Every structure is written in C-alpha cells, then in structure tokens.
Amino acid sequence: xxxxxxxxxxxxxxxxxxxxxxxxxxxxxxxxxxxxxxxxxxxxxxxxxxxxxxxxxxxxxxxxxxxxxxxxxxxxxxxxxxxxxxxxxxxxxxxxxxxxxxxxxxxxxxxxxxxxxxxxxxxxxxxxxxxxxxxxxxxxxxxxxxxxxxxxxxxxxxxxxxxxxxxxxxxxxxxxxxxxxxxxxxxxxxxxxxxxxxxxxxxxxxxxxxxxxxxxxxxxxxxxxxxxxxxxxxx
Numbered sequence: 001x002x003x004x005x006x007x008x009x010x011x012x013x014x015x016x017x018x019x020x021x022x023x024x025x026x027x028x029x030x031x032x033x034x035x036x037x038x039x040x041x042x043x044x045x046x047x048x049x050x051x052x053x054x055x056x057x058x059x060x061x062x063x064x065x066x067x068x069x070x071x072x073x074x075x076x077x078x079x080x081x082x083x084x085x086x087x088x089x090x091x092x093x094x095x096x097x098x099x100x101x102x103x104x105x106x107x108x109x110x111x112x113x114x115x116x117x118x119x120x121x122x123x124x125x126x127x128x129x130x131x132x133x134x135x136x137x138x139x140x141x142x143x144x145x146x147x148x149x150x151x152x153x154x155x156x157x158x159x160x161x162x163x164x165x166x167x168x169x170x171x172x173x174x175x176x177x178x179x180x181x182x183x184x185x186x187x188x189x190x191x192x193x194x195x196x197x198x199x200x201x202x203x204x205x206x207x208x209x210x211x212x213x214x215x216x217x218x219x220x221x222x223x224x225x226x227x228x229x230x231x232x233x234x235x
Contacts, residue, residue: 040217044224048155052123054079058151062115062122064088064142065130080123085115088130091138113141120151129220131204132161140204147207147227156208156225159216160201197221 052061060081063071065088075082125146131139146156172185198213201223205211209228216222 042216042222044212044214044222045157048124048157048224049078051155052078052080056123058121058123060122062117062125062149064125064127064146065133067126067128071126083117083122087115087127087142088133091134095135111141113138113145115142115145115149117149119148120154121149122154123151124155124157125150126157128157128159129161131158136200136204143204144207147225150227152227153229154227156205156223156227158223158225160221160223162197162215162219162221 059079060083061075063075063082063084065086067084072082072084127146131143134142143156150156171183173181174184176182198221201213201221202211205223205225208225210226212224214222
C-alpha cells in the first residue's frame with residue numbers, strides 16, 4: 001500500500017461521481033496561437049512523470065495515437081517500457097469501412113471495441129488529441145478501456161480539443177420554396193462555457209477516481225486522470 005500511495009499524483013484530489021466538485025483551474029489562458037516547435041510548461045505532465053517510479057511494476061507506458069521518437073526516448077531513458085498504439089488510425093479505418101448506425105453504436109458493438117492489452121498492464125497512458133478526435137461514444141468507450149488497462153493508481157494524461165477550436169454547427173435557415181432551404185449564417189468558431197467543456201471531459205472519464213483539467217495553448221485542455229489505488233474493498 002505504501003508503494004501505491006507514493007505513486008499517487010501530487011495534489012490530484014479524489015472525487016466521487018456523479019456530482020463531483022469541480023477542481024480549481026488557473027483563470028488565465030496560455031498563449032492562444034502556439035506555433036509549431038514551441039515548448040510550453042505542462043504542470044500536469046510534470047506531476048505525472050514525477051509520480052511514476054520505474055521500480056514499481058508494471059513500469060510500462062502506453063502512447064495512444066501518433067507519437068514521436070522524442071516521446072518514446074523520454075520514457076525509455078526514465079526506465080519504462082514503452083508501447084505505441086495508434087488508436088485514431090485504427091478507428092478511422094474502421095469507421096470508414098462500416099457505416100455508423102444505431103446498430104454499430106449499440107452497447108454490444110461498443111463492448112467489442114477493446115485495447116489489445118491485459119488488465120492493469122500499464123503504469124501510465126498518454127493520449128494526446130486522440131479521444132477528442134473520435135465520436136463521443138467511442139471516446140468514452142476507449143476512456144473506459146484506458147481505465148481497465150491501467151494499474152491501480154495508474155495515470156492517464158490526455159490533451160483534449162477545446163470547444164474554441166470547433167466549427168459552429170448552429171446555422172440559421174430560411175425557406176426559399178418547398179424544395180429549397182437557404183443557409184443565412186456563416187461558419188464561425190463557437191465559444192462554449194468552460195463548465196460545459198469540463199463536464200463533457202468529466203463524463204468521458206467518469207470511471208477514474210480523480211480528474212483534473214487545466215487550459216493549454218492552441219485551443220486545447222490538458223487532463224490528468226487517476227485510477228483508484230488498491231484498497232481492501234477492491235482487492
């Protein structure tokens with residue numbers, strides 16, 4: 001139990017769902033237009049890497065989605081085995097091959113979507129711009145799969161596309177005649193309340209014992225989720 005407690009992410013508060021109290025977030029946003037190859041401080045990434053200890057099994061990190069040699073090298077040099085799995089590429093092919101319908105999105109079909117790893121296989125998962133790129137029902141399913149393959153007290157670090165970067169799908173229409181509608185509003189970038197965006201993320205990660213969200217550059221949010229530690233009731 002001491003090892004499990006020591007691996008808990010510093011300052012990450014545990015919550016119960018539903019109705020969890022929102023964690024405090026910095027009120028000031030970082031630079032909005034982050035250019036390529038610019039670095040920025042990531043408090044949640046710092047806390048995750050500081051909480052992980054390669055001496056504690058399983059000492060494995062899963063990188064979901066496209067990754068880089070630098071990310072693989074970082075974890076390898078810190079004593080972890082690294083596994084790469086491009087979830088977005090896999091699901092993009094499947095969605096392109098199978099028509100999306102109530103049947104393909106049914107609970108039975110969703111339960112077939114699994115990460116090809118055993119339970120409690122990883123100490124941490126990095127999912128950068130993967131979950132926000134999938135349809136919500138699939139993203140929620142794979143968030144639950146991340147929870148399954150994480151060891152107790154395991155950590156999920158995700159980068160989530162903010163609502164500020166989504167095109168507004170709300171349009172104004174007017175009738176031209178019985179066969180034609182005219183769109184009278186232009187495509188704009190919408191701005192949703194922060195609480196709405198955070199609620200969507202928290203719903204997606206509802207199985208995690210703790211979840212913290214912080215704003216990040218370039219219309220994104222960083223999320224750090226933690227699986228519950230081992231307790232006598234969960235052994």
